[in-house]
Amino acid sequence: MIAFNLESIYKELPSGVKLVAVSKFHPFEAILEAYSEGQRAFGESRPQEFASKAVQLPQDIEWHFIGHLQTNKLKLVLPYASIVESIDTEHLLEAVNAWGLKNDKVIPVLLEVHIGAEETKQGFTPSEVLELLKRTGEFPFIRFRGLMGMASHTDNEQAIREDFACIKSLFDECRRQHPELEGFDQLSIGMSDDWRIAVDYGCTEVRIGTAIFGNRQY
Numbered sequence: 001m002i003a004f005n006l007e008s009i010y011k012e013l014p015s016g017v018k019l020v021a022v023s024k025f026h027p028f029e030a031i032l033e034a035y036s037e038g039q040r041a042f043g044e045s046r047p048q049e050f051a052s053k054a055v056q057l058p059q060d061i062e063w064h065f066i067g068h069l070q071t072n073k074l075k076l077v078l079p080y081a082s083i084v085e086s087i088d089t090e091h092l093l094e095a096v097n098a099w100g101l102k103n104d105k106v107i108p109v110l111l112e113v114h115i116g117a118e119e120t121k122q123g124f125t126p127s128e129v130l131e132l133l134k135r136t137g138e139f140p141f142i143r144f145r146g147l148m149g150m151a152s153h154t155d156n157e158q159a160i161r162e163d164f165a166c167i168k169s170l171f172d173e174c175r176r177q178h179p180e181l182e183g184f185d186q187l188s189i190g191m192s193d194d195w196r197i198a199v200d201y202g203c204t205e206v207r208i209g210t211a212i213f214g215n216r217q218y
């Protein structure tokens with residue numbers, strides 16, 4: 001089933017859009033099945049699970065950390081992450097930068113943007129993102145690669161479109177204001193239920209879990 005699901009997504013996904021297979025709460029075998037189909041980018045959201053998979057699974061996997069990250073868990077994540085997509089506070093950004101300094105490693109990140117209606121959702125507001133990007137010089141061990149967001153959890157397609165239009169216009173504005181930020185070119189939006197809509201809004205990456213692996217297992 002995993003192979004079948006992946007193949008049908010590959011067929012539909014435009015060639016410039018990267019698929020991150022979100023394997024959180026799925027066992028190693030599920031990841032290996034996707035790996036044998038050629039899938040190399042995987043997303044995880046819990047530090048301990050992320051670290052144990054990254055250490056034990058094939059070393060050419062590109063691991064994306066996409067979950068809430070506490071500053072006391074950095075050592076489980078930063079040694080293995082090809083990118084941290086879920087930078088949601090300045091405090092976290094400072095801690096990641098400090099870890100990078102200490103370990104002599106530049107960490108690629110996306111800023112998580114609070115779009116959509118949910119009260120509980122993490123992330124920066126659009127104006128906070130624009131303010132922060134004026135001060136990237138304070139974070140020499142961070143490589144700012146773009147934005148990540150989640151649309152409102154709803155069946156209302158119009159509401160989802162508004163969320164994606166909002167983050168897309170923020171993304172364009174960031175790029176317009178900061179041509180000096182080389183490699184600020186990633187827009188990670190779109191999950192199992194809304195990735196086709198995200199493609200309409202120029203995403204460069206989708207993060208898909210359930211539509212590949214089925215319901216989460218533990």
Ligand SMILES: *Cc1c(COP(=O)(O)O)cnc(C)c1O
Pocket residue numbers: 022024045066067150191192193207208209210211
């Ligand atoms: C779990 C998760 C996904 C994948 O969600 P699905 O609906 O299973 O595709 C994508 N992005 C983030 C940040 C997640 O936490």
